[in-house]
Amino acid sequence: MSVIDTNAMERDSKMQNFRVVVMGTGGVGKSSIISKFMNDKFTEIHKETIEELHRHRMRFDSVSVEIDILDTAGSLQFPAMRKLAIATGDAFLLVFSANNPESFETVKHLRDEIREQKQKGQYSIVVIANKTDLDTEDSHSHAVTESVVCMDWEEKFITTSAKTGDNIDIVFQTLENKIRERITLEKKRLSFFRRISMPVMRLTNSETAATGFMEIKSRTRSMKK
Numbered sequence: 771m772s773v774i775d776t777n778a779m780e781r782d783s784k785m786q787n788f789r790v791v792v793m794g795t796g797g798v799g800k801s802s803i804i805s806k807f808m809n810d811k812f813t814e815i816h817k818e819t820i821e822e823l824h825r826h827r828m829r830f831d832s833v834s835v836e837i838d839i840l841d842t843a844g845s846l847q848f849p850a851m852r853k854l855a856i857a858t859g860d861a862f863l864l865v866f867s868a869n870n871p872e873s874f875e876t877v878k879h880l881r882d883e884i885r886e887q888k889q890k891g892q893y894s895i896v897v898i899a900n901k902t903d904l905d906t907e908d909s910h911s912h913a914v915t916e917s918v919v920c921m922d923w924e925e926k927f928i929t930t931s932a933k934t935g936d937n938i939d940i941v942f943q944t945l946e947n948k949i950r951e952r953i954t955l956e957k958k959r960l961s962f963f964r965r966i967s968m969p970v971m972r973l974t975n976s977e978t979a980a981t982g983f984m985e986i987k988s989r990t991r992s993m994k995k
């Protein structure tokens with residue numbers, strides 16, 4: 771029994787990995803959102819990002835989680851690169867610019883691709899309408915966009931400004947909640963697995979022990995010779 775508990779504890783405290791992929795048309799503010807949150811810095815200069823990976827380590831209860839934030843760039847226009855980014859992602863921040871309706875079309879396509887490629891429950895999506903500090907004429911179309919995301923897609927929708935910092939914390943809080951949900955699910959899965967596999971584990975343990983004794987025996991004997 772104690773052996774099984776030790777195994778369980780080891781498994782629980784093992785490092786897990788959670789990858790957030792930030793996607794959206796170039797110029798919508800993906801890098802700015804990350805930079806505002808991580809360094810509290812905002813710059814008006816747009817420099818095309820080379821794909822960048824921000825790695826952080828977090829602890830949730832007994833579980834260590836390595837969090838990767840992948841800030842995607844131009845290479846995502848290539849389908850193969852997009853496929854790869856989607857394949858490795860656990861959560862997707864789909865960013866568009868509130869003053870650029872075209873950029874929401876990209877979000878729609880990205881969501882379709884994610885849904886095609888991944889199974890339900892395997893990922894989360896958060897849609898971000900950035901640059902809310904800029905004047906946006908069409909408040910009606912904004913309401914429509916928000917209702918599409920919240921009601922039709924049933925995904926989380928957050929309006930942000932990387933310039934003023936508005937709601938940027940909420941984006942990362944939302945991500946943290948998603949990670950917590952994932953860990954809780956994983957723990958449940960493990961404890962279920964543990965319950966149903968208990969007799970098998972006992973059997974395996976005794977078999978291992980037996981094999982171990984045989985080895986110990988032959989070792990002891992060869993030492994005595």
Ligand SMILES: Nc1nc2c(ncn2[C@@H]2O[C@H](COP(=O)(O)OP(=O)(O)O)[C@@H](O)[C@H]2O)c(=O)[nH]1
Pocket residue numbers: 794795796797798799800801802803813814815816817818819900901902903904930931932933934
């Ligand atoms: N006014 C305003 N400009 C922003 C905001 N976020 C980003 N920008 C500007 O938009 C441009 C593109 O931002 P960037 O983060 O490089 O976009 P990316 O290509 O999606 O990574 C830069 O000139 C930023 O200064 C915002 O919330 N408000």
Ligand SMILES: [Mg+2]
Pocket residue numbers: 800801802817818819841842843
């Ligand atoms: Mg960028």
